[in-house]
Amino acid sequence: MxxxxxxxxxxxxxxxxxxxxxxxxxxxxxxxxxxxxxxxxxxxxxxxxxxxxxxxxxxxxxxxxxxxxxxxxxxxxxxxxxxxxxxxxxxxxxxxxxxxxxxxxxxxxxxxxxxxxxxxxxxxxxxxxxxxxxxxxxxxxxxxxxxxxxxxxxxxxxxxxxxxxxxxxxxxxxxxxxxxxxxxxxxxxxxxxxxxxxxxxxxxxxxxxxxxxxxxxDHPEGDVLDSLETAMNEAIERGGVIMMASFAVGRSQQLIYLLQVLMHDGRIPKIPIYLDSPMAIDATEIFRDFAEDHDLAEGRLNGPESVLNAPNVHMVRSSKQSKDLNKVKGPAVIIASSGMMTGGRILFHLRQRLPWPQNTLLAGGFMAAGTLGRRIQEGEKTVRIHKKDVPVNAHLASISGLSxxxxxxxxxxxxxxxxxxxxxxxxxxxxxxxxxxxxxxxxxxxxxxxxxxxxxxxxxxxxx
Missing domain, CATH: 3.60.15.10 (Ribonuclease Z/Hydroxyacylglutathione hydrolase-like)
Incomplete structure (x- = not known):
C-alpha cells in the first residue's frame, strides 16, 4: 500500500x-x-x-x-x-x-x-x-x-x-x-x-x-530589462526613493544585476542601490560558490563580485544602518525583504515611505492571497503595518517578468x-x-x- x-x-x-x-x-x-x-x-x-x-x-x-x-x-x-x-x-x-x-x-x-x-x-x-x-x-x-x-x-x-x-x-x-x-x-x-x-x-x-x-x-511578454527600464526611469523622474520588496535569496541578486546592466548601458541614470538585508548579502557568497547551478550564457552572472560590490551598491547589515536609510533622499533604490511584504525590514521602509507620492514601490513576482504585498497590489488605499494604519500614496509599479x-x-x-x-x-x-x-x-x-x-x-x- x-x-x-x-x-x-x-x-x-x-x-x-x-x-x-x-x-x-x-x-x-x-x-x-x-x-x-x-x-x-x-x-x-x-x-x-x-x-x-x-x-x-x-x-x-x-x-x-x-x-x-x-x-x-x-x-x-x-x-x-x-x-x-x-x-x-x-x-x-x-x-x-x-x-x-x-x-x-x-x-x-x-x-x-x-x-x-x-x-x-x-x-x-x-x-x-x-x-x-x-x-x-x-x-x-x-x-x-x-x-x-x-x-x-x-x-x-x-x-x-x-x-x-x-x-x-x-x-x-x-x-x-x-x-x-x-x-x-x-x-x-x-x-x-x-x-x-x-x-x-x-x-x-x-x-x-x-x-x-x-x-x-501567463507572465507578460517582453524583455524584463525593457520593462524595468521604463519603470525605473518613471520612478527616477518622480525623484523619490524606489522600494523593492524582494526575496533575499535569488531575487535580490537578480535585481542588482539587472539594474547594473541598465546603468552600465546608459539606459537609466547611475543611482545608489542599498541592499538592506544581511541574508541577501550572505546569499551572494553562496551563489558564487555554486556557479554551476546558474546559466552563465550571455554573461548573465559574469563578474558578480564587481557587479555587487560596485561603488554605487551599499550593503546594509546592521539595524542602525537600516534605520539610517530613513534619511536617504531620492532618487535611490532600497532592496529589502520579505518579497511578499509579510515581515522583515521592508515593512519599516513601507511604513516610512508609502504615504509620499514621490516614492515608488516596485514589486516583482507572485504575491500570495492575504499578504500585505497582495493587498497593496490590489489597490488598498490604507494598509495596516505594525498595528498602524499607513496610507498608500506612493506610486505602485510591477515587474512580473522577474518571477x-x-x-x-x-x-x-x-x-x-x-x-x-x-x-x-x-x-x-x-x-x-x-x-x-x-x-x-x-x-x-x-x-x-x-x-x-x-x-x-x-x-x-x-x-x-
Missing part, C-alpha cells in the same frame, strides 16, 4: 508538506511554513496531524521558506532523522532557517515591547537554537543519482530551474515490479530566465504532483512531452489557478487531474 497525504500547499500556495507512506516507511516531501492569510499562518501553530518522530526521512525540493520553514519546529517536536537535499539547497536552507528564526524572535520582542500582541508574552514559533538543530540534520545529496529515502522509497533530484539548488523529485516505490513512480514538481522555473537553467524535462511517472501557482495566467515561477504556458510546455500519468495532483496554487490549469491539462493532453484538499489522503493503488 502506498499512501499520499496533503498536509500543506493544498488549495493554497504555501506550507508545502506531502506525506508519502509505503509499507512501514514514511517520507515527508517538503516541510514549509504557511504564509498569507491569518487563518493560514495560524496553522503553523496547530499540532501536526502525524507524530514528528514517526517520520523516517524528510526530503526538500528547494530552500524557500514555504518549503523549508517548518523544519525547526518539526525537529523541536521530535524529528531526529536526516533531511535530504542538494548541496545548494543545503547551504541556502541554513541561511534561510537562521534568518527566519531570528526574524520571528525579533518580531516577538518588538510586539512585546509595543504591546501589539494579545499573547502575553508573544512567542516565536521557534528560535535560532531550534534552527541550528535542524541545520545539523541537513544531508546533501547530488542530483541525477538514486538515493534510498526509507524502506522501498527511492528518490532522485532533477534541476527545476527555480532557484539555486532547486529540484523536482523523482520517486520510485520499489516494493513492486515495475516500481510505482511519482514525480513532485517542486516549484517549476521559467524558460530562458536570467540566472537559472531551464527546468529539466519531467521523467515518466504514474503520479505527478504539480504546482499550479500561475496556472490561470521565478513558470507561467501557465510554461507549465503546459513543461508537461507537454510527458507520457500520460495515471493521475495529476494539482497543488501549490490558489483554487482558481489550480482549476484553470486542471481544465487545460484535461483538454490538451487528456490528463486525469485532481485538486486535493488540505489533509486529504489517497491510496495510490486505488487511483489507477
Amino acid at each position: 502506498t499512501r499520499l497525504t496533503f498536509h500543506g500547499a493544498a488549495e493554497t500556495v504555501t506550507g508545502s508538506k506531502y506525506l508519502l507512506e509505503a509499507d512501514n516507511a514514511k517520507v515527508l516531501i517538503d516541510c514549509g511554513l504557511f504564509q498569507g492569510y491569518k487563518q493560514l499562518r495560524l496553522r503553523n501553530w496547530d499540532p501536526l496531524p502525524f507524530a514528528a518522530d514517526s517520520l523516517d526521512r524528510i526530503v526538500l525540493t528547494h530552500a524557500h521558506i514555504d518549503h523549508t520553514g517548518y523544519l525547526p519546529r518539526i525537529v523541536k517536536d521530535g524529528y531526529h532523522g536526516p533531511i535530504l537535499c542538494t548541496p545548494g539547497t543545503k547551504r541556502l536552507t541554513e541561511l534561510l532557517l537562521l534568518d527566519s528564526a531570528e526574524n520571528q524572535e525579533r518580531d516577538a520582542e518588538y510586539f512585546n515591547y509595543k504591546g501589539l500582541s494579545k499573547h502575553k508574552p508573544a512567542l516565536p514559533l521557534y528560535d535560532p537554537q531550534d534552527a541550528r538543530k535542524a541545520i545539523k540534520q541537513l544531508k546533501a545529496k547530488p542530483r541525477s543519482e538514486w538515493h534510498q529515502a526509507a524502506g522501498p522509497i527511492w528518490i532522485r533530484f532533477h534541476d527545476a530551474g527555480h532557484l539555486l539548488g532547486s529540484n523536482m523529485i523523482e520517486v520510485e516505490i520499489r516494493n513492486q515490479d515495475p516500481p510505482l513512480r511519482l514525480l513532485f514538481s517542486g516549484d517549476v522555473g521559467r524558460y530562458d530566465a536570467p540566472l537559472y537553467h531551464d527546468p529539466h524535462e519531467p521523467p515518466r511517472c504514474d503520479f505527478l504532483i504539480c504546482e499550479s501557482t500561475y496556472g490561470n495566467r 521565478g515561477h513558470a507561467g501557465q504556458s510554461e507549465l503546459l510546455q513543461w508537461v507537454s512531452g510527458l507520457p500520460k500519468p495515471k493521475l495529476v495532483f494539482l497543488t501549490h496554487g490558489e483554487p482558481e489557478s489550480a482549476s484553470v490549469l486542471s481544465g487545460l491539462m484535461r483538454r490538451r493532453f487528456g490528463f486525469r487531474t485532481l485538486i486535493p484538499r488540505m489533509g486529504e489522503s489517497f491510496e495510490l493503488e486505488e487511483q489507477t
Whole structure:
C-alpha cells in the first residue's frame, strides 16, 4: 500500500508538506511554513496531524521558506532523522532557517515591547537554537543519482530551474515490479530566465504532483530589462526613493544585476542601490560558490563580485544602518525583504515611505492571497503595518517578468512531452489557478487531474 497525504500547499500556495507512506516507511516531501492569510499562518501553530518522530526521512525540493520553514519546529517536536537535499539547497536552507528564526524572535520582542500582541508574552514559533538543530540534520545529496529515502522509497533530484539548488523529485516505490513512480514538481522555473537553467524535462511517472501557482495566467511578454527600464526611469523622474520588496535569496541578486546592466548601458541614470538585508548579502557568497547551478550564457552572472560590490551598491547589515536609510533622499533604490511584504525590514521602509507620492514601490513576482504585498497590489488605499494604519500614496509599479515561477504556458510546455500519468495532483496554487490549469491539462493532453484538499489522503493503488 502506498499512501499520499496533503498536509500543506493544498488549495493554497504555501506550507508545502506531502506525506508519502509505503509499507512501514514514511517520507515527508517538503516541510514549509504557511504564509498569507491569518487563518493560514495560524496553522503553523496547530499540532501536526502525524507524530514528528514517526517520520523516517524528510526530503526538500528547494530552500524557500514555504518549503523549508517548518523544519525547526518539526525537529523541536521530535524529528531526529536526516533531511535530504542538494548541496545548494543545503547551504541556502541554513541561511534561510537562521534568518527566519531570528526574524520571528525579533518580531516577538518588538510586539512585546509595543504591546501589539494579545499573547502575553508573544512567542516565536521557534528560535535560532531550534534552527541550528535542524541545520545539523541537513544531508546533501547530488542530483541525477538514486538515493534510498526509507524502506522501498527511492528518490532522485532533477534541476527545476527555480532557484539555486532547486529540484523536482523523482520517486520510485520499489516494493513492486515495475516500481510505482511519482514525480513532485517542486516549484517549476521559467524558460530562458536570467540566472537559472531551464527546468529539466519531467521523467515518466504514474503520479505527478504539480504546482499550479500561475496556472490561470501567463507572465507578460517582453524583455524584463525593457520593462524595468521604463519603470525605473518613471520612478527616477518622480525623484523619490524606489522600494523593492524582494526575496533575499535569488531575487535580490537578480535585481542588482539587472539594474547594473541598465546603468552600465546608459539606459537609466547611475543611482545608489542599498541592499538592506544581511541574508541577501550572505546569499551572494553562496551563489558564487555554486556557479554551476546558474546559466552563465550571455554573461548573465559574469563578474558578480564587481557587479555587487560596485561603488554605487551599499550593503546594509546592521539595524542602525537600516534605520539610517530613513534619511536617504531620492532618487535611490532600497532592496529589502520579505518579497511578499509579510515581515522583515521592508515593512519599516513601507511604513516610512508609502504615504509620499514621490516614492515608488516596485514589486516583482507572485504575491500570495492575504499578504500585505497582495493587498497593496490590489489597490488598498490604507494598509495596516505594525498595528498602524499607513496610507498608500506612493506610486505602485510591477515587474512580473522577474518571477521565478513558470507561467501557465510554461507549465503546459513543461508537461507537454510527458507520457500520460495515471493521475495529476494539482497543488501549490490558489483554487482558481489550480482549476484553470486542471481544465487545460484535461483538454490538451487528456490528463486525469485532481485538486486535493488540505489533509486529504489517497491510496495510490486505488487511483489507477
